[in-house]
Amino acid sequence: MSSLTPDPSVSASAPVPARHPRxxxxADRYAARTHGMKSSEIRALFSVVSRPEVVSLAGGMPAVTALPLDAVGSMIGELVSGMGAQTLQYGSGQGDPRxxxxxxxxxxxxxxxxxxxxEVVVTVGSQQGLDLVTRVFVDPGDVILAEAPSYVGALGVFQAAQARVQHVLMDDDGLVPEALEDALIECRARGDKVKFLYTIPNFHNPAGITLTEERRAKVMEIADRYDLLVVEDNPYGLLGFDREPMKALRARDAERVIYLGSFSKTFSPGLRVGWVLAPLAVREKLVLATEAQVLCPPSLTxxxxxxxxxxxPWQQQIKTFIELYRERRDATLDSLTALMPPGTSxxxxxxxxxxxxxxxxxxxAKRMQPRAVSAHVAYVPGIGFYADGQGTEYMRLSYCYPEPDQIREGVRRLARVVEAELDLHSTFDTVDTGRFRAVRPATPQVPVVEPITGPASSDTVGDQP
Structure with missing residues (x-):
């Protein structure tokens, strides 16, 4: 895999001007923080991916049909009938003690x-937890360090807080510690106030990679040396395919790491239950922010x-999810290997x-997206996962929701779209596509060569070139 980040340097793009009063x-009454608000790349696809003819490799929707829905339904019904006076009432701003x-x-x-x-504060999903942490710590103009790429929902929270995001390079082993230290040195030299590092160490969204054990130790050593707060977002940590869960960053430092968790990926996203684990002084601020924002998280959920x-048997259910997602991951990787043209990684x-x-x-990927939708396949363009306009050559593919056969068909459609884009660029001689379906005009120096058609032109997944 090539580098995840075209350019690891700075920071958030300029705010979008307010709409014209007409x-x-x-328009002239909105707060300044609203001027940069925009729909995320994922939300913008909702109307498309709901069409039955479209294979969606876009949204990260868990496979809730793998749950024992009858048992869950009975359980919730018994809760309401037996404990309705509690489950349907206001609760604590910190969350239910049990x-x-x-x-x-x-x-x-x-x-x-x-x-x-x-030390635990229950939230309406970990998204609210991240918003609360940002409200408590970040003033307009403060800097937040975040991996490149980073979770699109986090970037939206940081933008709404009028923070500046500085991206830090990643590679196949996760966040690069040397790049983190370089970013801290640059920020100090500019006089920037860095409030925290936001990181997703396990099965990163969108990159899919995991921070190695060796690098975890190095990141925490750097955080200690530079007195850096770390916000660890960990919704996927229990969903590893080939090993036991890795030791969380929070397990290494109880005072320097604020931990965000969620039941959206291991139980149900529709219930919107997450949490923040924070030192007691921070917890107090989070509870106050919760009460100001939503009064209390929903009691029933x-x-x-x-x-x-x-x-x-929730741990056994997690194992069921793991087997299901492993099969879909394999279908994705096998199809990409079989069908994607050279130059794709x-x-x-x-x-x-x-x-x-x-x-x-x-x-x-962004410019190619309309043609992909016309071919009835959806993905998320990479530009949405950067705060500074990078990522045009990337896309996120999600394998959690479609069945394996749908994944194979979706990748086949996507590969043909990529091939068509290569043909278009080759025709106008704007990129070097190598030998893959590239035909250049004959010159004395470059003779005409026959086009080579890759497997993406096949009508079925099993066809060979």
Whole structure:
């Protein structure tokens, strides 16, 4: 795989100007923080991926049909009929005490054995947790360090907070410690105030890679030396295909790491239950921010998750998810290997939901997207995962939701779109496509060669060139 980051340097793009008053009569009244708001690349695809003829390799939707839905439905019905006075009432801003106890049990699987329920704040998904942490720590103009690429939802939170994002280089082993230290030195030289490092160490969204054990130690050593706060976002950590869960960064430093967790990937995204594990002083601020924002997280969904953890074989269910996602990952990688033209590269995740694909030189995933949709396949362009306009040559492919046969068909369609783009560029002589379907005009120096047709031209996955 080639480098994940075309250019690891700075920072967020300029704010988008306010709409003209004739188009929006309230345009001159909006807060400055709204001027840069825009729909994410994923949300913009929702109307497309819902069409039955489109194979969606875009959204990271868990395979909830693999849950024992009858048992879950009965469990929730019994909750309401037996505990309706509690489950349908207001609750604590910090979250249900029983659920916080069970959350500590879940985190212990990743080596966090010293967590106390008093340090846990239940949130409406880990997305709210990230928003709360950002509200508590970040002022306009502050710098947040984030991997390149980074989670699109996090970039939206940081943009809304008017923070500046400085990306840090990644490679196949995850965040590059030397690049992190270089970024810290650059920020200090400019006089920037760095508030925290935001990182997804396990089965990264969107890159699909995992921070190695050796690098985890180096990142935490750098964080300690530069007095850097680390925000560890870990929704996929229990979904490794070939090994036991890796030790969380929070397990290495209880004071320097704020941990974000979620039940969206291991139980149900529709319940919107996540959490933040933070030192007690930070927890107090988070609870106050929660009460100002939503008063309290929904009681019914908290009780449902707690009851699920108490009564259902949830660890066995996670193993079921792992087997299902491993099969779909394999279908994705096998199809990419068989069908994608030369010059295309991709990551090989050993857990989680995503493959990060780099197009042949000169192709632009965002510009290619309408042609892909016309071919009835959807992906997320890479530009949405950078704060500074990078990533045009990348795309995120999600294998968690479609069945393996759908994945194979989706990759076949996508490969033909990429091939057509290469043909177009070859025709206009704008990129060097190598020998793959490239026909250049004859010159005294360069004779005409016969085009070579790759396997993406095949009508079925099994066809050979």
């Amino acid at each position: 188009l929006d009569p309230l 659920l916080r106890e069970r959350i500590c049990d879940v985190m212990a699987l990743e080596g966090i054995t010293d967590a106390s329920p008093s 908290q009780y449902a998750v707690a009851r699920y953890l108490d009564t259902q 991709w990551t090989r995740p050993d857990g989680g939901f995503y493959v990060w694909l780099k197009l042949p030189a000169g192709l632009d």
